[in-house]
Amino acid sequence: MRLSKIKLVGFKSFVDPTVLHLPGNLVGIVGPNGCGKSNIIDAVRWVMGESSARSLRGETMSDVIFNGAATRKPVGLASIELVFDNQQGRLGGPWAGYAEIAVKRSVGRDGQSGYFLNGARCRRRDIADIFLGTGLGPRSYAIIEQGMISRVIEAKPEELRIFLEEAAGVSKYKERRRETETRVRHTRENLERLNDVREELGRQLQHLQRQARAAAQYRECRAEERRLKAELLSLRWRALRAELESHQGDLRREETGLEAILAEQRRLETRLETGRLRRTELNDAYNEAQGRYYRTGAEISRLEQYVRHQEELRERREEDRRQTATALARIEAQLAQDRIQQTEWTQALAAAEPNLVEARSGEGEADAGLSAAASALQAGQAAWDRFSHYSGEIEQRVQVEQTRTSHLERQLEQGERRLERLRHEQDQLAAAELDRQRGGLEGLEPALAEDVREAQQRLTDLEAEVSATREALRQADLDIRLSRERIQAGRGRLTSLHTLQEAALGRDAAEVNEWLQGRELAQAPRLAERLDVEPGWEIAVETVLADWLDAICVPDLGALAPAVEERLRGRLTLFEPAVAKRDARAAAGLAVKVQAPWPLLGLLDGVDTAASLAEALARRAGLAEGEVLVTPDGLLCGRHWLRLARDGDDGGVLRREREIRRLEPELQEAESRLQERSARAEQLRMRLHDELERQRREAQQTLSDRQRDHARIQGQLQALRVQWRQARDRGAHLVEERAELEERGRHDREQLQLARLRLDEALAARQDLQAERANLLDARERASEAMRQAQARADAARREVARQTAAGETLRAQLAAVRQALERLDAQRCQLQLQHERLEPADDTAGDAALATAEDELARCLETQLTVEAELREARQALDAQEAALAEAEQSRGRCEQRAEARRRAIEDRRLAWSEARIRQDTLGEQLRELGAEPEPTLLKLEPGATEADWLERLAQVERRIQRLGPINLAAVEECAQLAERKQFLDAQNADLLDALTALESAVRKIDGETRTRFQETFERVSTGLGALFPRLFGGGQAHLTLVGDDVLDAGVAIMAKPPGKRIGAISLLSGGEKALTAIALVFAIFQLNPAPFCLLDEVDAPLDETNIGRFGALVQELSARVQFIFVTHNKATMEIARHLAGVTMQ
Incomplete structure (x- = not known):
């Protein structure tokens, strides 16, 4: 660092x-x-x-x-x-x-x-x-x-x-050691304080245990009272439960009937829905049958045209085969006459050439006519097919619009009938009357609720006042107990002080007391009892006066001289205040610190005061013979000596006397305050049991009555609200349903109008197609006839060309070379033979088979058309029958709805009665829970024949027992338990502190070693x-x-x-x-x-x-x-x- x-x-x-x-x-x-x-x-x-x-x-x-x-x-x-x-x-x-x-x-x-x-x-x-x-x-x-x-x-x-x-x-370590030493010192101080508290708690615990036993009896009676109240409420709760079960049974029966009706209604609605689906299916089947009918008609038309075309082709092939056979025979004959007629054929060839050209020209014209006729026939057939498809669509539109129109008309009729029923149901609804009744009850309910709140507030105030009074009574009892304990402790302390003082002043010496009693001096005061010493100087005065403190103040020493000369065991000091009063010297030194009815100069003469030993030592050189200095600690100092002259018993005589004088008026004042507190506590106890408890019971009864009335009105109001909401919701539902039906009716009428317009258009279109159908049929027939004629001309032209060509070829072959005549004729013959083979009946067999198939298909289509037509009629009949069944189901559903509504009204009546009983039962349940009980477990503990009257009598007996108990400190049990727990906690804390002290001292030793x-x-x-x-x-x-x-x-x-x-x-x-x-x-x-x-x-x-x-x-x-x-x-x-x-x- x-x-x-x-x-x-x-x-x-x-x-x-x-x-x-x-x-x-x-x-x-x-x-x-x-x-x-x-x-x-x-x-x-x-x-x-x-x-x-x-x-x-x-x-x-x-x-x-x-x-x-x-x-x-x-x-x-x-x-x-x-x-x-x-x-x-x-x-x-x-x-x-x-x-x-x-x-x-x-x-x-x-x-x-x-x-x-x-x-x-x-x-x-x-x-x-x-x-x-x-x-x-x-x-x-x-x-x-x-x-x-x-x-x-x-x-x-x-x-x-x-x-x-x-x-x-x-x-x-030193810092930690200082902290540890501080904790050790604090722990020891805590132990001292804890021991004092534990001793005090032990004394208080003994006193509280006596009060706790009385409170336990009171609580047992209260617990029995609460138990009887809970059992009484449980009996009433059981009666209401039986009433609820009866209402519940009736309600279940009504609901079962309603469920049966609703089940029937749902079954009818299912039937309606199934019928509607069936109607849709039948309608679709009808439309499908109608479509098949039209498609079958179109197929028949197509097959008829195909059969006619195949017949024409067969006739054409027959003609070609005859022509080919003729040509072959002619060639065969010509081959036989080839060599003979070579010259003839030359001439014939010259004459045949122009004929051949003309025949070919005619064949071309015939083929062109055939193509034009075929195109015209094909166009006519296409026009007919388009017409057939369009006419089928028109016919289908007509059928669809007719069906839609019928359906919409029936739907409009049903909607009108439904609207009429809804109008009638709206007229039957009594929402206005229910609203009027609800308004009346709602106006009454706040007043009842306010009454309940006032009663609740009154009960709460009374309970708060009862709790406050109980708390004040508990506090007063606690103050009384503490005052008594303090008075007892003070009296014990005063007695101890008197005992110590009497012993210190010699009042416990039997022989001396007997001597004083014989001289009427038993009540004579001791000198210490008449002194008033300045605080702090008691030890100094006691040290100086020493044996004079127990001196007996007597009026005349001379009168007692003979008696004193008698032999008397023990120590006796007499003091004559009258002689002391004659000493007129001013007080000085220690005498200034002492106040007495007479001067004490004779006893305190030559004694001066010093604030400390150091001051005394400094001033001792100025002391005269016989003079001494005394400090507040009782140290006596002369010029050449220093003495500590305090005895263990006499050392606190003056302090004890001062404390005795202080304690006696304090105890008298404490006893006076104790009497006042006892009177106040008795007043609180009488007010609690004679006035507040009675008012609380009356307030509880008033609250129960008002809660019962409020619950009854709430039940009625709740039932009316339910009925009103049902009527309002039903009315709103009817309005919505009417609006929906009216909107649906308007929509259906619009759709009906559009369907009718479309039907008229389809009918008009179908009518227009009739003329066009005739024209197209006539055009198709004309095209077919023209096709047949063009085909015949084409065939004739081809035959003529073939004939001319064959003749020309033969002539040219014969004329070209005689040697090739046979070959050419053979080739021509082969060609004709091949052509003849192509036109054999085998080819006609395929055509005849196709024609027969088409005719069979046509016959089946005609049979199918008859079948489809029958199915169409059956579908129409089934659709009509389904419409009738749907109308019948609608009427049945309406009757079910009327029966269900009647059942609902009956159920609401049953629910209203059940709600009233339930509210009363809940009120009893709340009262039970306030008592800390539940109805079911309480009822299980009751005797089989328990009645409400028997329990009322038992409850009255318990209340009389409670009244006989008198004033009770209810907090004694809790206080005793708390005090015992606290003492146990303090004992554990004491053990913990001892352990902690041991651990701290060990930690100090460890820190010192380290x-x-x-x-x-x-x-x-x-x-x-x-x-x-x-x-x-x-x-x-x-x-x-x-x-x-x-x-x-x-x-x-x-x-x-x-x-x-x-x-x-x-x-x-x-x-x-x-x-x-x-x-x-x-x-x-x-x-x-x-x-x-x-x-x-x-x-x-x-x-x-x-x-x-x-x-x-x-x-x-x-x-x-x-x-x-x-x-x-x-x-x-x-x-x-x-x-x-x-x-x-x-x-």
């Missing part, structure tokens, strides 16, 4: 905020005289807890605050902050984890200091605890200021011991270090430490030094420089043992010469490896060893 910086604000000469950085382990502070260098040393000591202003070179603590100058005003606050570098964690405990520790102290003009640790306010003790054992402190060996070197050397042994204790780290061991070790090590450093600083010689005293714990420490060339002897014989070097050697020896984090040296080198300064500088440099040195110096050689110089100016 190293001191890194010092922050000074307003401290002495440092008025402005100043920060002194200390970057190394050798820092020198330089400056002219008077600039304030030493104020830095004072600042460090002040922060570390210095509380003596004189040690800081001031008169008061506020002197450390800058007090102004010629050009600067004073300031009101001074603060110093030391910042430590704790990166090595030398500070242990909670501060080990902080790399930097800031310690700050501030003071204002009021002299109050504030301490801070890292910015947090703390105590001065906390600052001291941090530096305990580190060698740092306000007066530790680590801060060596101007003149301190000589004070260290010239210090007393016990003062020098403090430095070694700090180095040994036993200062915290302190002795550590101090002895430190003493030896410091002495060894001093012996090693002394020769280095002096260039020779020797020095060591020695203990002054036998006990290591208390022995002082002295330094024995022998500089070179001198004999070992007292330190006071050394020169100033030698003393300084010796002090430095001691401080550095301590540093080597337990180095403080830093060391402040304030002009320590001032008395040293150059040679010693060199040795001092070398030693400081060597030790700076472990210790941070901050030194104030004027010496250049010392400045040279500094690694950092800080200058202080006069500005």
